[in-house]
């Protein structure tokens with residue numbers, strides 16, 4: 001195996017993403033040592049039981065000692081407070097990063113606490129599932145998935161390159177862009193879809209008990225796909241919508257405009273308009289499959305496990 | 307194997323659903339003979355090549371001769387015209403059924419053409435994929451899926467029981483309800499989710515080329531789930547929205563109301579409200595998994611095929 005990219009990576013927050021990085025950093029030799037730090041004693045216990053880290057004292061001074069890469073993997077809303085606690089223990093030359101699903105808000109919270117001589121390079125791996133916690137993580141989570149870095153304009157190119165190497169070693173494809181651009185793109189590809197999914201499941205939930213039980217029973221006709229997305233962690237998603245408010249509201253505005261066009265077509269019985277609309281959207285699916293971003297198997301191939 | 311339920315089933319329209327019924331009726335011994343009729347000579351050729359039917363002349367008099375079950379499996383919009391063409395060849399005592407995703411509109415179109423002595427019992431198997439055509443079909447499509455029958459109030463109970471037996475033999479779980487109730491439930495579990503998915507993919511498509519290519523690239527963060535649904539057949543979905551206009555507009559109205567509540571929470575930064583909303587929707591996912599309507603595997607288990 002090639003040399004490790006970092007001597008010691010410290011993971012702060014050992015949930016789905018943090019515990020996956022810990023596992024992957026070891027399995028793929030991206031760091032010689034892995035330290036894990038989590039605010040929750042139960043999570044620390046579980047990390048010890050799972051045996052996915054070398055340093056599990058649960059204390060910042062020990063965990064961060066000698067760490068040349070520190071990754072904050074907590075919900076976005078507490079990133080700033082976490083950075084403040086870590087700051088005194090960060091060593092000069094170290095890289096501080098994160099995995100938050102929004103970037104502008106993380107930069108605003110974390111940057112003020114970064115000591116001089118420490119490189120702050122935000123990141124966001126586009127990988128996850130609808131589950132959370134240390135047991136949900138697995139080493140191959142980032143294989144063949146994108147990881148977006150959003151270094152500031154004055155970031156040290158060598159530090160950026162090392163973080164790029166780290167994520168590449170974990171199996172990810174790395175791309176850099178501005179935090180602002182990241183937040184706009186993700187508002188459309190991730191935040192709006194989640195909002196819509198939460199909303200439609202909420203609409204169903206508002207009906208009385210009888211309708212709700214029929215919706216569950218007959219969910220396989222389309223609805224169930226939305227419920228998977230709407231089963232994601234509430235804390236994480238609250239923080240995302242609070243943290244990317246403007247871009248999300250902008251995308252939601254466009255979505256609403258388009259929806260009122262479709263609504264009018266249905267009301268007027270405009271079959272040609274509906275047909276044209278429904279034809280156009282197929283091309284995007286084809287490109288997604290062609291680019292290996294999803295399986296072409298019918299129904300996501302889930303029938304196997306039915 | 308138990309005795310066949312019908313002597314001869316005639317399938318009219320050999321696409322995803324029709325060809326799956328043809329395959330299943332044979333494989334599971336639900337009919338002694340299978341006849342297939344499709345308006346398209348290419349489809350008829352393909353049905354012959356696939357060898358999934360006993361009678362493939364492509365002519366109504368031959369296909370319907372001796373048929374005691376006839377199932378219209380064409381898009382909903384042409385059901386009435388198809389029923390009119392079939393009518394002279396339907397034999398007394400036969401059961402005429404369909405598989406349309408809307409029921410009220412099918413009944414309105416087909417019922418006027420049903421000759422005396424023929425039992426018309428509409429049906430809708432809640433099974434399908436995003437693909438169409440005879441090659442997309444497979445015998446196990448209906449296994450463990452619901453099939454809803456919507457017999458009229460004066461329907462012959464013995465005819466209903468035989469159709470129930472047929473679908474049960476194909477592996478489906480059968481339930482009966484009124485056409486009107488079916489259309490309301492499906493508006494929520496299927497039609498609205500499809501409309502929303504088409505709409506969000508359309509919103510993305512409206513952006514310029516650069517954004518569109520980024521959306522495709524980073525689609526795995528949520529968006530790709532919607533594109534699968536929005537890749538479904540445009541003819542089928544046009545007919546569904548034209549055929550279930552009122553119930554869909556009613557559900558869409560509720561969806562819009564709920565969405566403006568979420569929008570306001572985001573605008574105001576109401577973290578508690580968002581958290582409460584996102585927590586509530588998880589329960590529905592749990593029930594769906596508990597009832598076997600979806601897999602609990604993360605990401606629908608599609609990682610295997612990534």
Ligand SMILES: NC(=O)c1ccc[n+]([C@@H]2O[C@H](COP(=O)([O-])OP(=O)(O)OC[C@H]3O[C@@H](n4cnc5c(N)ncnc54)[C@H](OP(=O)(O)O)[C@@H]3O)[C@@H](O)[C@H]2O)c1
Pocket residue numbers: 012013014015016017018037038039040043073074075076078082099100101102124125126127128129130131132133134233236
């Ligand atoms: N899930 C995804 O699909 C996904 C994908 C890409 C990026 N992300 C981002 O990754 C981050 C973590 O998400 P996740 O899914 O891994 O969440 P998770 O499974 O809920 O894990 C978060 C962990 O952080 C811990 N934590 C909370 N506050 C802390 C603090 N002040 N100090 C130290 N640890 C703390 C939590 O402990 P408790 O259990 O005690 O709260 C939990 O163990 C979020 O920023 C999210 O935006 C998630």
Ligand SMILES: NC(=O)c1ccc[n+]([C@@H]2O[C@H](COP(=O)([O-])OP(=O)(O)OC[C@H]3O[C@@H](n4cnc5c(N)ncnc54)[C@H](OP(=O)(O)O)[C@@H]3O)[C@@H](O)[C@H]2O)c1
Pocket residue numbers: 318319320321322323324343344345346349379380381382384388405406407408430431432433434435436437438439440539542
């Ligand atoms: N797909 C699903 O997920 C699903 C699920 C449940 C129910 N359904 C219902 O099942 C029905 C069929 O859907 P599908 O997915 O099987 O569609 P499909 O794969 O497109 O098949 C429809 C077939 O009907 C043929 N056809 C069209 N007009 C005809 C006519 N006048 N006479 C005879 N055949 C004709 C088509 O031929 P051409 O190719 O020449 O047009 C095609 O072979 C629809 O009513 C739909 O609402 C679909």
